[in-house]
Amino acid sequence: xxxxxxxxxxxxxxxxxxxxxxxxxxxxxxxxxxxxxxxxxxxxxxxxxxxxxxxxxxxxxxxxxxxxxxxxxxxxxxxxxxxxxxxxxxxxxxxxxxxxxxxxxxxxxxxxxxxxxxxxxxxxxxxxxxxxxxxxxxxxxxxxxxxxxxxxxxxxxxxxxxxxxxxxxxxxxxxxxxxxxxxxxxxxxxxxxxxxxxxxxxxxxxxxxxxxxxxxxxxxxxxxxxxxxxxxxxxxxxxxxxxxxxxxxxxxxxxxxxxxxxxxxxxxxxxxxxxxxxxxxxxxxxxxxxxxxxxxxxxxxxxxxxxxxxxxxxxxxxxxxxxxxxxxxxxxxxxxxxxxxxxxxxxxxxxxxxxxxxxxxxxxxxxxxxxxxxxxxxxxxxxxxxxxxxxxxxxxxxxxxxxxxxxxxxxxxxxxxxxxxxxxxxxxxxxxxxxxxxxxxxxxxxxxxxxxxxxxxxxxxxxxxxxxxxxxxxxxxxxxxxxxxxxxxxxxxxxxxxxxxxxxxxxxxxxxxxxxxxxxxx
Numbered sequence: 001x002x003x004x005x006x007x008x009x010x011x012x013x014x015x016x017x018x019x020x021x022x023x024x025x026x027x028x029x030x031x032x033x034x035x036x037x038x039x040x041x042x043x044x045x046x047x048x049x050x051x052x053x054x055x056x057x058x059x060x061x062x063x064x065x066x067x068x069x070x071x072x073x074x075x076x077x078x079x080x081x082x083x084x085x086x087x088x089x090x091x092x093x094x095x096x097x098x099x100x101x102x103x104x105x106x107x108x109x110x111x112x113x114x115x116x117x118x119x120x121x122x123x124x125x126x127x128x129x130x131x132x133x134x135x136x137x138x139x140x141x142x143x144x145x146x147x148x149x150x151x152x153x154x155x156x157x158x159x160x161x162x163x164x165x166x167x168x169x170x171x172x173x174x175x176x177x178x179x180x181x182x183x184x185x186x187x188x189x190x191x192x193x194x195x196x197x198x199x200x201x202x203x204x205x206x207x208x209x210x211x212x213x214x215x216x217x218x219x220x221x222x223x224x225x226x227x228x229x230x231x232x233x234x235x236x237x238x239x240x241x242x243x244x245x246x247x248x249x250x251x252x253x254x255x256x257x258x259x260x261x262x263x264x265x266x267x268x269x270x271x272x273x274x275x276x277x278x279x280x281x282x283x284x285x286x287x288x289x290x291x292x293x294x295x296x297x298x299x300x301x302x303x304x305x306x307x308x309x310x311x312x313x314x315x316x317x318x319x320x321x322x323x324x325x326x327x328x329x330x331x332x333x334x335x336x337x338x339x340x341x342x343x344x345x346x347x348x349x350x351x352x353x354x355x356x357x358x359x360x361x362x363x364x365x366x367x368x369x370x371x372x373x374x375x376x377x378x379x380x381x382x383x384x385x386x387x388x389x390x391x392x393x394x395x396x397x398x399x400x401x402x403x404x405x406x407x408x409x410x411x412x413x414x415x416x417x418x419x420x421x422x423x424x425x426x427x428x429x430x431x432x433x434x435x436x437x438x439x440x441x442x443x444x445x446x447x448x449x450x451x452x453x454x455x456x457x458x459x460x461x462x463x464x465x466x467x468x469x470x471x472x473x474x475x476x477x478x479x480x481x482x483x484x485x486x487x488x489x490x491x492x493x494x495x496x497x498x499x500x501x502x503x504x505x506x507x508x509x510x511x512x513x514x515x516x517x518x519x520x521x522x
Contacts, residue, residue, distance in 0.1 A: 212236020
């Protein structure tokens with residue numbers, strides 16, 4: 001009745017009778033929710049209330065490189081029927097705009113039920129992506145778990161993380177503007193989610209790859225404290241942020257590519273968004289590849305590294321899941337015909353020298369893997385070693401540092417292998433997204449849709465929903481997944497037959513523990 005009442009009031013407020021406005025009257029069954037900024041209308045889909053493109057922040061174009069601002073309030077009922085645009089970026093098949101501070105909500109009902117809230121932060125490092133990808137459609141997760149699911153768009157790449165503060169006092173927040181967007185979105189959740197059937201005191205963050213890194217960063221940001229109560233990272237760690245000197249060097253490289261003098265970064269305000277995106281192809285002055293932008297240790301919003309020199313005490317009380325996949329780096333190739341799938345023993349040392357990032361003798365790594373896994377061929381060793389030495393290391397560090405606190409932590413490893421292309425992708429980076437969301441049929445899923453895929457998906461969904469509801473992935477009554485503690489290092493293996501293994505990759509962990517960890521991009 002409340003939904004119908006709001007719609008009727010909107011019609012009458014427009015000076016129309018219900019009889020004279022059949023199209024609006026037919027919308028009487030659509031859900032309308034009242035937020036602090038104004039009312040929004042969504043759709044009923046398969047028993048859920050779905051709201052897409054709810055504005056949580058003002059247009060960022062007039063405040064480029066500045067902290068975000070709340071939206072101006074509105075008095076009409078605004079449609080929330082389509083996803084908002086993503087932040088401008090190099091490659092995406094969605095509309096983009098600097099006016100990109102929008103979020104999406106899937107909920108079983110606007111009934112005051114105070115359900116757990118699961119807020120997903122998308123991957124794509126800090127450079128790309130959006131909350132509108134079919135893989136992260138929240139419908140199945142919301143329905144099966146009786147939870148409220150939220151996905152978020154925010155500023156990325158240079159728009160969100162170009163650090164200009166040392167070049168001009170006009171941009172003090174520029175290096176972490178994208179993180180401040182997420183903080184603003186979480187404030188929106190705190191203030192409004194009860195109207196969508198959610199519990200503002202049970203907010204769980206979960207995110208894959210760059211989304212997980214954003215969560216690790218938020219756990220070290222004082223501005224984010226109290227806005228979320230559980231955290232789960234999926235193949236995404238952030239041990240250290242970008243230092244201010246490296247970040248300034250990157251800003252200078254980007255300015256040079258744009259032919260903007262570093263003494264006058266204010267001229268960036270005059271350029272169109274398309275030009276700023278073109279400048280992202282500038283060479284990074286610190287690492288190989290295009291220029292990197294990510295969170296910065298700016299001593300204002302981020303005053304210490306997220307997990308260095310220890311687990312930040314700000315978030316030690318927050319229960320956390322840390323997860324990775326067995327074959328992370330099988331995703332980091334150009335396609336099924338990439339030469340890394342057909343390496344020879346002669347080619348392997350040089351391939352590892354480029355792929356490992358850390359400074360360790362490739363020949364020694366190869367010899368150890370051949371001893372540990374005699375059945376592995378050159379490509380098997382390449383993907384296993386680059387996963388363990390590059391993509392998995394951050395999770396190990398974060399888990400061990402949380403154990404030292406100690407802080408409530410659970411660790412998983414996804415071993416389920418994609419059946420696509422004869423299984424050559426293995427348990428690749430991002431495979432767990434579709435499994436957790438239950439979007440097995442979605443574009444880019446590659447999970448398969450058979451009984452084994454559905455069983456793994458159901459198990460992962462139950463664990464994540466239990467974690468959102470109770471702060472423990474075993475649920476209210478306990479279960480098979482013990483917390484991660486040294487020296488056991490208990491790890492839940494998600495596969496056709498889920499099981500717990502202690503320190504399942506002990507030899508690989510020890511092999512790479514002898515060299516310093518390098519946080520990608522920093």
